[in-house]
Amino acid sequence: MKFGITSRLALVLALVGMLVSGFTGFYAFSVSRSLLVQSAQNELLTSTQVLARRLALTRQEISRNLLVLATHPAALASLQGKGPASEQQLVTLFELVMEANPAYFQVRLISVQDGGPEQVRVDRDSGTLLRVTGDDLQEKGHFPYVYETLKLPFGETYLSPITINHERGAHAGLERPTVQLATPVTDARGTVFGVLVINVDLNGVFAMLSADLPPDFQLFLANRNGDFLIHPDPTHAFGFDKGRRYLVQQEFPETADLVTGKATKAFAQSNQGAYADAPILLSFMGRPLDVASGEDRLILGLAQPLESVLRQADQLGAGILRIVALVCLGCLVLAIFLARAITRPINMMNMAIQRFSNDNHMLSLPVARQDEIGMLARSFQHMQNLIKRQVEDLQDSREELEHLAQHDMLTDLPNRRMFMERLEQAIARALRNDEEFALLFIDVDNFKQINDTLGHAAGDAVLRTVAQRLAGSTRKVDTVARLGGDEFVVLLDNFSQREQIAGFTEKLLAVLKTPMPFGENPIHVEFSIGISQFPENGATSEDIINNADRAMYKTKAGGRNGYRFTSDANTQPNLL
Structure with a gap:
């Protein structure tokens, strides 16, 4: 051919x-x-960042609970030995906080005197709350979460290293992964009388934070030395507590720079050892801690099956x-x-x-x-x-x-992270243009009672309605955000006159107090507002928010349903 x-x-x-x-x-x-x-990988890193931010918000929420308990008059009165009534009042507060936070193993008030004896203590035990009294109260002054916390100024939080709890008589928290957060209890002159400590269930916190992750995602957590604290294989977690070391940098060499602090994120693929049959794709973040702690960083990781x-x-x-x-x-x-x-x-x-x-x-x-x-x-x-x-x-x-x-998932308002960014921008703009602005810290009065009596659906409806009314009552240049729970903030751009701010606040209270539709019976809600001004009430975002927050709590202490400027001696009641 x-x-x-x-x-x-x-x-x-x-x-x-x-x-x-x-x-x-x-x-x-x-x-x-x-x-x-x-x-x-990018999506996995984003999920890891979101989880890390949610972890930081959880820590901040615990710190706020600590501060609320530490500043309650019953705490100082109990440490000063002013009678069992104060202690019983504090026990009631402890129980309320623990009922609202199932991840709390233990809440304690520890005195600074005589070796650090426990003054008031409530434990979680077999699904119930137990007040520990008498000879079962122990001396804890030799633990770092006590003597390190005593060195801190008022309002600061100490975070202990994450360990297995071996403390005698810890009830539900015994032999469980735990972390202690503590803050000092002081009088008005700054004299330290003791510390308030919350023991937190590590597994419970991460189970709650990772509940929204896809079911095939795997969670890793390691301390500053690389020892696994959370691992899909439970035998690898807290190996140092059992005389063995399981290190993240050994299992995933790509994370070595995270342990040494040379990098803040790392990607890895593993198809060897335990992952030979099911290779995985991993994203890790090294996150420094922003509180006084025995740890200087934690390494958080998420893994996804490479097959998917x-x-x-x-x-x-x-x-x-x-x-x-x-x-x-x-x-x-x-x-x-x-x-x-x-x-x-x-x-x-x-x-x-x-x-x-x-x-x-x-x-x-x-x-x-x-x-x-x-x-x-x-x-x-x-x-x-x-x-x-x-x-x-x-x-x-x-x-x-x-x-x-x-953004906040319930109200679709900006969340704390976005609000803090806008607040920093407002401060920079005000300094650049020689302007002033005001910040309103708004809290729903008796919000827990609404949830308890009408249900969480009513509470959610109230929060959404508050968000809509705040957004509808402000200008486009203003910022409305939900910080969490029933706390909202309003940043009033270029508001400088006190009378102007007060007039706006009174109108806003009138709008907010309008009965809120829910089912057949409208809900009547009242509000407490604290107001701070820049630069009069602080030069930083933290100062401005904290001063407004304190003014709001003073409004509540003065009878609720009103507002107060940071510099006010009395609460301005809402007469509408």
């Missing part, structure tokens, strides 16, 4: 077509696989393989008759593939042709659209996560 130029050209074109198609398919599959892995990440890539690879097979068959059949005709479209296809692989830009393809080239073009266009949709979906998911990280 004699081969002419047409046959040879057809054969060459067929072979070239097969090679080009195979290479293109492999390259497209490799690029898609890499893009999917990279997108999954690459499942889409495998589906895409199967599609690419079918397309390549179809192209090869088309080349074999059509190359004999269309040797010259197919040269230009193949080059066009190759250019489109290269351009799409480099920057996802979609060039025009010969989809109108009614032959194998057209079929290939349509198939590749379908593949392009599929990849583009997947990338857009990943981008939408990332934007949604970013929105969730900056």
